[in-house]
Amino acid sequence: LAKTTQPISMDSYEGQEVNITCSHNNIATNDYITWYQQFPSQGPRFIIQGYKTKVTNEVASLFIPADRKSSTLSLPRVSLSDTAVYYCLVGDRGGNQGGKLIFGQGTELSVKP
Amino acid sequence: NAGVTQTPKFRILKIGQSMTLQCAQDMNHNYMYWYRQDPGMGLxxxxxxxxxxxxxxxxxxxxxxxxxxxxxDFPLRLELAAPSQTSVYFCASSYDRDGQxxxxxxxxxxSIL
Structure with a gap:
């Protein structure tokens, strides 16, 4: 199973851009990269997915270099409400490996005023 | 939109008691999942x-x-509660496994005491 490595925690201030990098050195050719966001006392929520280069939606951007051994989730101009844990997963288009989501410890983002 | 509904939100059990955690989804999803999340860990x-x-x-x-x-509906049953089962339990659903x-x-x- 492909393993992902992320920083355990990050701090930021309101209005800043936040970049969270995930390492996935043994990503398979067919794997996608999926990011989930989890607020305290809530279940994880899908935020973005990509295969290569750059993907952007209304919430975030995802940058994937050509070798795909890492990826960077970019949150523009964060607010206090972006304080959450962010999980990087690799797998099929559902984010699964072998039919299941493999969650690591995630990155706990703390946004301060 | 209700999505995935779990009940109860909180429960305290004594060791050896049993209970059923309820999960219902109204999205006509084929796949349903139960996860547990221990403090500071992934699912x-x-x-x-x-x-x-x-x-x-x-x-x-x-x-x-x-x-x-x-x-x-996809209920989860604990027959003989043990302290090691103290956790937060999440139910999830998806239309299919590989694409969504x-x-x-x-x-x-x-909490089991």
């Missing part, structure tokens, strides 16, 4: 179901049972 899959009448074990099934009599991200409920916080 671990307990059981999953690919449709009514079909269930299978995940990573940590011991001490739990499930059933799937309808598309909408999972939708999570808000969790049931269970």
């Amino acid at each position: 671990k899959l307990i059981y999953y179901s690919v449709g009514a009448g079909i269930t299978d074990k995940g990573e940590v099934p011991n001490g739990y049972n499930v059933s799937r009599s309808t598309t909408e 991200p999972q939708h999570f409920g808000d969790g049931t916080r269970l």
